[in-house]
Amino acid sequence: MSDAALRDPRIPAPVIDRPEDYLHVEQTLSSWFFTTDHKRIGILYLVSITGFFVIGAIAAGIVRLALVVPDGSILSNEVYNRMFTLHGVIMVWFFLVPSIPNTLGNFLLPLMIGAKDLAFPKINLLSWYVFVTASLFTLFVLLWGGVDTGWTFYTPLSTQYANGYVIAAVLGIIVVGYSSILTGLNFIVTVHKMRAPGMTWFRMPLFVWSLYATSLILVLATPVLTIALVLVFVDRAFGLGVFNPEQGGDPVLFQHLFWFYSHPVVYVMVLPGMGVMSELVTAYAYKKIFGYKFIAFSSLAIAVIGFFVWGHHMFYNGITQYSALTFSLMSFIVAVPSAIKVYNWAATIHKGQIRLDTPMLYAMGWIGLFVIGGVTGLMLASTALDGHVHDTYFVVAHFHYIMVGATVVAFLGGIHYWWPKMTGRLYSEPWGRVSALLMFIGFNMTFFPQYILGYMGMPRRYAVYPESYQVLNVLSSAGATILAAAYLFPMIYLVWSLWYGEKAGDNPWHAKGLEWTTTSPPPKHNFRKMPIVDFDPYDYSNEPPEE
Amino acid sequence: MSSTVGIELEEQYHDVEQQREAAKLGMWTFLLTELLLFSGLFVTALVLRVMHPDSVTAVALHLKFWIGATNTAILIVSSFIMSVAIELSRLGRQRPMAWCMLGTAAFGVLFLMLKGYEYYRDYVEHMTPFLSFRRYELVGDPASRLFTNLYFITTGLHAVHLIIGITLMLVMAWLASREGFLQKHQNRIEITGLYWHFIDLIWMIVFPTLYLLNR
Numbered sequence: 106m107s108d109a110a111l112r113d114p115r116i117p118a119p120v121i122d123r124p125e126d127y128l129h130v131e132q133t134l135s136s137w138f139f140t141t142d143h144k145r146i147g148i149l150y151l152v153s154i155t156g157f158f159v160i161g162a163i164a165a166g167i168v169r170l171a172l173v174v175p176d177g178s179i180l181s182n183e184v185y186n187r188m189f190t191l192h193g194v195i196m197v198w199f200f201l202v203p204s205i206p207n208t209l210g211n212f213l214l215p216l217m218i219g220a221k222d223l224a225f226p227k228i229n230l231l232s233w234y235v236f237v238t239a240s241l242f243t244l245f246v247l248l249w250g251g252v253d254t255g256w257t258f259y260t261p262l263s264t265q266y267a268n269g270y271v272i273a274a275v276l277g278i279i280v281v282g283y284s285s286i287l288t289g290l291n292f293i294v295t296v297h298k299m300r301a302p303g304m305t306w307f308r309m310p311l312f313v314w315s316l317y318a319t320s321l322i323l324v325l326a327t328p329v330l331t332i333a334l335v336l337v338f339v340d341r342a343f344g345l346g347v348f349n350p351e352q353g354g355d356p357v358l359f360q361h362l363f364w365f366y367s368h369p370v371v372y373v374m375v376l377p378g379m380g381v382m383s384e385l386v387t388a389y390a391y392k393k394i395f396g397y398k399f400i401a402f403s404s405l406a407i408a409v410i411g412f413f414v415w416g417h418h419m420f421y422n423g424i425t426q427y428s429a430l431t432f433s434l435m436s437f438i439v440a441v442p443s444a445i446k447v448y449n450w451a452a453t454i455h456k457g458q459i460r461l462d463t464p465m466l467y468a469m470g471w472i473g474l475f476v477i478g479g480v481t482g483l484m485l486a487s488t489a490l491d492g493h494v495h496d497t498y499f500v501v502a503h504f505h506y507i508m509v510g511a512t513v514v515a516f517l518g519g520i521h522y523w524w525p526k527m528t529g530r531l532y533s534e535p536w537g538r539v540s541a542l543l544m545f546i547g548f549n550m551t552f553f554p555q556y557i558l559g560y561m562g563m564p565r566r567y568a569v570y571p572e573s574y575q576v577l578n579v580l581s582s583a584g585a586t587i588l589a590a591a592y593l594f595p596m597i598y599l600v601w602s603l604w605y606g607e608k609a610g611d612n613p614w615h616a617k618g619l620e621w622t623t624t625s626p627p628p629k630h631n632f633r634k635m636p637i638v639d640f641d642p643y644d645y646s647n648e649p650p651e652e
Numbered sequence: 653m654s655s656t657v658g659i660e661l662e663e664q665y666h667d668v669e670q671q672r673e674a675a676k677l678g679m680w681t682f683l684l685t686e687l688l689l690f691s692g693l694f695v696t697a698l699v700l701r702v703m704h705p706d707s708v709t710a711v712a713l714h715l716k717f718w719i720g721a722t723n724t725a726i727l728i729v730s731s732f733i734m735s736v737a738i739e740l741s742r743l744g745r746q747r748p749m750a751w752c753m754l755g756t757a758a759f760g761v762l763f764l765m766l767k768g769y770e771y772y773r774d775y776v777e778h779m780t781p782f783l784s785f786r787r788y789e790l791v792g793d794p795a796s797r798l799f800t801n802l803y804f805i806t807t808g809l810h811a812v813h814l815i816i817g818i819t820l821m822l823v824m825a826w827l828a829s830r831e832g833f834l835q836k837h838q839n840r841i842e843i844t845g846l847y848w849h850f851i852d853l854i855w856m857i858v859f860p861t862l863y864l865l866n867r
């Protein structure tokens with residue numbers, strides 16, 4: 106149906122040459138809080154998770170500050186425990202899990218497959234409300250009551266011995282899980298049923314493939330965490346004792362249920378980042394991606410194999426050596442699809458027309474950090490080496506390279522790349538490049554010393570440590586201040602650009618993909634008429650972009 | 653006939669067929685998450701059985717097998733009536749359909765009443781280890797308390813789902829008391845039906861896992 110047919114003929118046609126974009130179509134506060142537009146919900150998520158990121162980062166800053174001195178004189182043991190729990194819980198469930206899927210994913214998925222919206226716009230809004238309610242509740246609990254179990258809630262510590270508001274925190278995390286489930290469900294149905302004519306599975310951008318794989322994990326893994334935490338809840342509240350050995354329960358069963366969720370959820374954090382990488386690398390090498398199908402299927406392979414590796418967290422926690430070996434082998438196998446992706450990106454960059462703009466700088470940094478994080482992950486997956494370094498700072502460094510190095514860097518790279526699409530404005534390129542470089546330096550300075558500390562034997566989760574570890578700890582804390590600056594700059598210049606940034610135009614990077622064919626910012630239903638897709642993804646001619 | 657049955661198109665879809673398929677796939681995906689939610693409890697039950705076979709068997713022998721079996725039959729009948737309701741909704745016969753849904757809800761209530769009686773018998777027989785003020789009278793071994801507790805958690809979670817299902821039935825039947833409901837929202841009956849069948853399916857796993865397997 107054309108626009109003219111929709112209009113009442115008695116009213117004269119408005120004199121605008123563009124449809125009102127989604128930001129300006131309605132301006133009231135209630136038009137934001139009751140919106141069902143996936144783009145606005147993406148923005149709502151962006152604002153809320155940025156808030157949680159800041160809180161989680163402040164907690165991390167306090168932990169790093171306390172670790173400057175070895176004698177634990179800055180924070181008491183109890184406050185230290187509560188601080189790293191606050192940091193872990195907030196960062197994992199209220200920032201990393203929703204980070205890319207719920208902001209960039211929410212905004213881009215319908216645009217990339219040529220849909221007017223997600224399949225269930227009201228459920229999308231509901232998921233945001235569930236998220237905000239549960240996260241504010243949990244934040245309140247963590248700040249006022251305090252929880253000192255770490256983000257893993259291991260039993261019987263969490264059920265028998267820990268002080269603090271474990272019950273309430275667990276409840277908040279159970280509820281926020283439903284926001285993940287609703288988002289995953291919405292994405293799965295959208296990818297299956299909402300694609301524009303001609304948008305076949307193998308014409309979908311790789312970011313969409315990675316979101317699809319992520320959604321499968323969200324839907325399959327989250328309910329298992331829910332029930333595990335429900336059992337912790339009833340155990341602590343009513344003494345039901347499923348995980349209490351004194352009552353014949355099995356504390357290790359909790360670890361199995363927990364890691365059955367929590368290993369795959371690492372891929373919830375990393376897969377969307379990999380999807381962003383595929384987009385950035387092609388756009389800034391200005392070249393068709395190398396090995397499209399390999400990258401697409403490796404996302405699915407990671408999602409599937411990722412469900413069979415959870416035991417690598419428990420090599421020394423009461424599983425037999427035979428299952429330890431099996432889990433070790435599976436963990437090596439799950440690294441293969443990740444490596445395939447890295448090779449394909451490298452091949453894409455090879456002989457490309459490389460532009461080292463901000464998003465590409467983030468992307469290059471990403472590859473470096475991910476390779477270090479991935480290779481040390483393989484070290485941890487080897488049963489013998491893990492015996493030496495498990496529960497040390499080596500583990501802490503490893504998962505920060507993956508969860509911060511890979512997820513946050515891709516998130517920032519993606520935010521910069523799609524910023525003109527989301528806001529219609531350009532950010533400051535020099536400031537962007539400086540921040541991307543600072544981020545890489547600050548990150549390595551913070552976390553590389555922790556590999557060495559861990560290898561030397563410094564255990565994680567203690568406020569007090571031997572003096573011989575102090576130099577590297579101070580170095581790590583100094584790096585954290587650089588990292589903080591690298592996070593602060595984008596927050597400032599991106600917000601500044603909303604008012605003072607140059608108008609971006611529809612496609613400032615000359616990128617390919619359906620989302621760049623519509624206006625910036627896009628109209629409420631994304632496209633003025635339904636797109637018909639008759640081109641392959643990443644349809645770069647391998648010619649330099651016309652500037 | 654086709655004019656009396658249909659769906660009101662929502663703005664994000666291109667056509668009614670797309671909307672119908674999206675709703676169905678969405679419900680199936682949700683039900684998959686529900687299955688995984690319960691499977692955590694099933695795994696725990698099996699772990700307990702492997703670790704403490706004797707005390708689990710002792711508890712299972714005290715579960716009211718005949719009440720469980722009758723309830724299984726009740727849910728099968730309710731699902732059958734729901735299938736009839738769905739068939740009627742496709743034919744556009746709104747009033748008989750609403751009556752069938754009330755019938756489905758009635759069987760659901762019957763299930764809950766029997767379940768409540770079963771809980772009462774458990775209470776009388778001192779089989780409620782989570783009540784700190786009441787003596788527990790089965791085998792002294794702590795694992796038997798665990799399995800009894802798990803029985804209450806699992807059947808309780810199922811009952812919560814059933815209560816949601818009954819509420820849905822009543823709301824849908826009430827909405828369908830107005831003229832023209834099926835012209836706009838026939839889809840909702842299909843989706844509600846999926847959910848109801850699924851609760852029954854869960855019970856078909858709960859019953860053998862708790863009552864049968866351990867006897």
Ligand SMILES: [Cu+2]
Nearest residue numbers: 368415417418
């Ligand atoms: Cu893992």
